[in-house]
Amino acid sequence: MLKFPDHQVAGHQALRGQLGPQIDESGRFYKPLQQDERGSREAAFYNALLHSNTKVKKQILRFFPAYYGTQNIEASDGSGLHPHLVLQDVVSDYVKPCIIDIKIGSRTWYPQASEDYVAKCLRKDRGTTTVSLGFRISGLQIYQAENSGYWKPDRNQIHKFTVDDVRSVFRKLISSNQSVCNSDYGGIFPQLLELKSWFEDQTDFHFYSCSILLIYDGESENKGGNPHSMIKLIDFAHVFSGNDVIDHNFLGGLCSLIKFISDTPAIHSTKP
Amino acid sequence: MLKFPDHQVAGHQALRGQLGPQIDESGRFYKPLQQDERGSREAAFYNALLHSNTKVKKQILRFFPAYYGTQNIEASDGSGLHPHLVLQDVVSDYVKPCIIDIKIGSRTWYPQASEDYVAKCLRKDRGTTTVSLGFRISGLQIYQAENSGYWKPDRNQIHKFTVDDVRSVFRKLISSNQSVCNSDYGGIFPQLLELKSWFEDQTDFHFYSCSILLIYDGESENKGGNPHSMIKLIDFAHVFSGNDVIDHNFLGGLCSLIKFISDTPAIHSTKP
Incomplete structure (x- = not known):
């Protein structure tokens, strides 16, 4: 029995009779x-x-x-x-999955692309935080509490995110999830550093318009278990051969994300 | 007494009555x-x-x-x-300065730039190795030998450099200079790694259209002294405030340069 995903935060959706996952x-x-x-x-x-x-x-x-x-x-x-x-299904064993979909790179167009495609991407890249931050948030949901449920801003709102808005998202993530501010951003930080090491070396693939998902469980703190958080790369419709050159576009954006997260103070939850 | 520099490899030149350094x-x-x-x-x-x-x-x-x-x-x-x-004058105490001027970054335009300026830079970036490699060679001179002097391709030739041409330049540098293939690219490698560490952390400056000079002495091997090589950053007409974000454009290009150099095999000189 197939059904529509409950926790999709970006991309084409199988709603209203459309083709989706x-x-x-x-x-x-x-x-x-x-x-x-x-x-x-x-x-x-x-x-x-x-x-x-x-x-x-x-x-x-x-x-x-x-x-x-x-x-x-x-x-x-x-x-x-x-x-x-x-x-x-990367979130299937999460109780209350908190997800941030982050499109990595300061450009989303690939070198071989047509003028029109480059122009279209460039406009979007300049209009979002892609150019300034080296990444942009493409979708997100953060579990807040039993009564308020998920915070899941709509696509239009997300497209308008400024650098400050992106910082607020990470702040919100931290303060709504106790496990995140403990132990290396809930275990995400060492994973990002491992990924970075790989990108400093690998010259097989160049990833354009690819996302890193940061995934946490919004309920993990209640169970007192492990933070149960992970990163996953998704969306490979624009992956090309690296031709013996590293993916400096992805790597630059990833380094920026790492620094940006590590500079966002881990304020402890103000909830009672 | 002022004179024109002997070893300028890129930029405006004080020749034929023009304004230059x-x-x-x-x-x-x-x-x-x-x-x-x-x-x-x-x-x-x-x-x-x-x-x-x-x-x-x-x-x-x-x-x-x-x-x-x-x-x-x-x-x-x-x-x-x-x-x-x-x-x-960074080359004043070199006997036979070998210089490679490398413009770092996969884009040379800055976010605040006008449409026209962006379009102009983008055309150049796509037409050179800037987009593919994350850097391009802007100028160079390599000392070959007493009788053949310097290899100093002209501007037009350099503008047409492909990724393979860039690799050839590094190969030529290595084979014409014994000190380079010994000890960490003649001491350049650890300097690039130090610079990389700084760029992973610093959020004060964003460097657009800035170059790293790799400088060797083409005669050092004869004197049996230190490789006497160094890197210098130059050209800061397009440096802007970092606004608490790292310079992911420069960093990505720098990482690409480091990997590219480290992948260029250090063939020993074939000279007798």
Whole structure:
């Protein structure tokens, strides 16, 4: 039995009869394969990642959703069978998933892109924090409390985020989640540093318009367990060969994110 | 007594009655102050760098030319007195200076720039290795041997450099200079790593269109002395306040340069 994801914060959504991702009970996430080169590039990337197992270490592979190939399933828009990427539903075992989707890089266009595509991306990059910060928030939900539920600003609001707004988001994340301000941002910080080390060295892939998801459990503090937080990279429709050069665009944005987070003071929750 | 610099590899030159830099016998370099905001920004940057002594450590200050203020001197174009930045002539104590001027960053335009300026820079960035490598060579001279002198390709040739050409330049540098392939690229490598650490942390300055000079002495191996090599940052007409964000554009390019150099095999000289 497939259903629409409860915790999708960005990207195409399977609402109002549109084509979008679906999930099942076993923790799989079905992402419609885009019918142009974006779809083939994304599938090719997951295959390259898996089949270059010897090159990409397990330590790094854990930062990507598990990939189970492609499968024809009934599309969410009722248009019949459609090929889908079968991926791990990265939030399936979270009780109250807090998610921040951060599109990394100070540019989202790739060198081979057409003039029009570059111009379109550049306009968006200059209009958001992409150029100034080297990353922008594409979506988010933060669990606040039983009565108030999730804070999940809409797309238009997020597109207008300034650098200060982005800082506020991280502040809100910290103050709504006790586990985050303890132990290295809830364990996220060392993961980001590991990812950074990889990007300082790897010259296989260049990731444009790719996101890092920061995922926490909004209920973990109640259970007193581990922070249970992780990062996952998603959205590989614009991944290209690195041609023996590092992905300096992604790396620069990632370093900026790391510094930005580490400069956001971990104020303890003001909740009673 | 002022004269034209012998070893300038990029930038405006004081030739054919044009306005350009001059040097004196005491190791000072006089750079004409540009009469628009570029001049005032460059002077302001040097002042900020010096007067924030407590913030910018000595270890980092050595990567910048020493600055002695501004001074009105006779302009090289014969137009009379003109204000100049008085800087250290960074190659004055080199016998056969080998210099590579590398403009760092995958974009040379700054966020506040006009549409026209952005478009102009973007065209150049896409037409050179700036976008692909995160840096481009702006000028160079490599001392080859007594009889062949310097290899100093002209501006037009350099503007057309591909990624492969850039790799060839580093190869040529290595094979023409024994000291470079020994001991960490002639001591350059640890300096680049120190600079990288600073850029991972500093949020005071964003450097657009700024260059790193790699400087070696083409004769050092003969004297059996230290490699006598260093890096210097130059050209600060487009330095802006960092507003609490790291310079991810410069940092990304710098990381790419470090990786690119470290991947260029240190073949030993084939000279007899």
